[in-house]
Amino acid sequence: MKQRILISLLLCVLAIPGIAQPRKTVLPYRLVGGKMIVEMIMNGTPRSFIFDTGGQTALSGEICEELGLPLTDSLVVTDVNSKKLAYPRVEIESLLFPDKMYHFMHVPAIKLPTPSPFACFQTDGLIGSDILKGMIVELDGKAKTITISNGEQAPTISLRKMLGFVKKGMPVVALQAGRGNSINCLFDTGFPGFFSLKSTDFETLKSVGAFTVLAEGFGGASIGVAGESSAASFYRVQFPELSIGGTRFLNVSSETATPPLTLLGVKLLDYGKVTLDYARSRFYFEAYKAENDLKSKHYNVALRVKDGVLVVATVWDAMKGEVEVGDKVTKIDGQPVSTYDFCESIINGIPELKAKKKVKLTVQTKNGEKTIVYEKK
Known part of the structure; x- marks a missing residue:
């Protein structure tokens, strides 16, 4: 039994000053409860973070209090349950990768309330898409590595494997649900599953017969940074085909939810490498196979x-x-x-x-x- 815990902050990207000389760094990660955990050096001390392409950089309230980080301003955030709440922000003076090839300075970070939503993962915060502006990020699920380089040169990956960002600064791309049915989807490594369908997208795609409804359920409360969602009615569906660039996924099951966007999660890395070219607003997917059948069974x-x-x-x-x-x-x-x-x-x-x-x-x-x-x- 796995409970889905989603803690992404789905936000617009802010510019972060102070990136050091452009080089390539390889950042190992480990999967804990479906989360990508990485080690960073924050203000001179090694700390663990969740690597979350669907979120914005954030710190737990506990670590902010421990370090005595002063508040700078506040920001309204929208979490995975579409709850909006104003959070104070602090500033991280220094944030380095372990090999110290990239140095981020004066990084804005959201201060989350206590108790920390990251407590189960023993991390101090999130590393989000906001600090990756202008960079190229390659995610390799087999090697469990994140390779980060400057964006001066475009990846040499075939453009046939590329989708353009729909939203600048965030990896939101248009997928094809069957023939002629486009759906905007956020690639969110903070989501531990493969695919989660936004309720409003469910209504749109239902009208054109893009999927089959397998069951209706009640309950399913999930936890975001703004707290736990209320129990509600929702649906389990199956897409006969979902295309990500030139790669076909057959019999894709999903449950409806209420995030700001439909989500494509970290399990995509089971089927190929993902490269995010933030500098050019491009998403690349290098699949291990051209076609994958995801037909599965489900608990009642x-x-x-x-x-x-x-x-x-x-x-x-x-x-x-x-x-x-x-x-x-x-x-x-x-x-x-x-x-x-x-x-x-x-x-x-x-x-x-x-x-x-x-x-x-x-x-x-x-x-x-x-x-x-x-x-x-």
């Missing part, structure tokens, strides 16, 4: 940990009337459940649910205990 309920208890988070059609959002799981295959750690469930899932393809859950509902089968269909 989604679960999450809340206050140490495993609860029902989403109910799909097949389970309507059987369980409700918030019902507590009391037993797994007849064995009483443990108390679960929220962060551990995000990063590694629930061991008892990962061990088997099908388990029986005993759920405490308002009408008494019920036993349901938890499996992908």
